[in-house]
Amino acid sequence: MTCSDRLVLRRPDDWHVHLRDGPMLEAVLFATARVFARAVVMPNLRPPITTVEAAQRYRQRIKNALTDGLVFTPLMTAYLTDDLDPEELERGFAEGVFAAAKLYPANATTNSAAGVSDLALIAPLLERMEAIDMPLLIHGEVTDPDVDVFDREAVFIERHLIPLRQRHPGLRIVLEHITTEQAVDYVASGDQRLAATITPHHLHLNRNAMFVGGLKSDFYCLPVVKRECHRRALVKAATSGLPCFFLGTDSAPHPRAGKESACGCAGIFNAMHAMESYAAVFDQEGALDRLEAFASEFGPRFYGLPLNTDTIALVRQPQTVPNQLTLPQGLVGELDSGEAPVFFHAGESLAWSVDLAAGD
DSSP: OOGGGEEEEEOOOEEEEOOOSHHHHHHHHHHHHTTOSEEEEOOOOSSOOOSHHHHHHHHHHHHHHOOTTOOOEEEEEEEOOTTOOHHHHHHHHHTTSEEEEEEOBTTSSTTOTTSBSOGGGGHHHHHHHHHHTOOEEEOOOOOOTTSOGGGHHHHHIIIIIHHHHHHOTTOOEEEOSOOSHHHHHHHHTSOTTEEEEEOHHHHHOOGGGGTTTSOOGGGOOSSOOOOHHHHHHHHHHHTSOOTTEEEOOOBOOOBHHHHTSTTOOOOBBOGGGHHHHHHHHHHHTTOGGGHHIIIIIHHHHHHTOOOOOOEEEEEOOOEEOOSSOOOOTTOOOOOOTTTSBOBTTTTOEESOEEESGGGO
């Protein structure tokens, strides 16, 4: 193959993923671990991960669920609450259990009811994190009922993030899964202590996708996808080569029954074909030469971690994304057809395929 048909990349990392727990964890973990060397694992379980011991137990469950031959490091996060003890947070970070802490505004997204109700209540936590240089990961949306759902990210930046960074200028912050022009502009104009993750689905979808041909619950996520001008701003940011933007899939599996219920779940399961999905966007923009930095370099440098030394290959080989999860040989699934997670790009053709064997 020519160079334009085969792209060897340093093995990437996923800086924002939901692996769930129990049978769902066992079913979806390989989708992340087969490609990504490391992943920042979200703590919004029931109950949430708020202690060092809970994070250690969850990390062990993840490792126990790995299939033979997969080499993967889960990076655990602490779920911030109004009354979390700063000492517990510092102990977890010092012991290498917590890689970061996650701020969910209360009731902003899935399993966030126990999140932060008022930023003033966690000032001691933020001061401690700033002092020990512990990254803060933010779901950046307000939850005020008077704010339109499509404006909640922009309002959060204006009302909360800008003042927060003025109060804590030394705090390392990742604004997760950004979705708007305002977020792109704010992060791009920031200093080296501010970064953002960008998902594959927010690069591909605008809000029309949820309504074409009827209500498409498969494309419902939080933050919701926005207008086309915002999608184009995200594409420009991801492919810009700016180190403040890096890969974070926000892959969030839900069973089909959950996506199509009377109160459909927010989240898109994209881990199985995430790299192929990103490659499609970078290819379309003529920016394949910038994909490795976005996927494999900018994230670890922000977190102060070494770059991976092994590789994967992307080949220009069309594939049709299946509609149903097929578990790898040796993995016993406990999910029936109604519980299996819904794929992003299901039934679509992607021009790229991951060839793990060809990456070495």
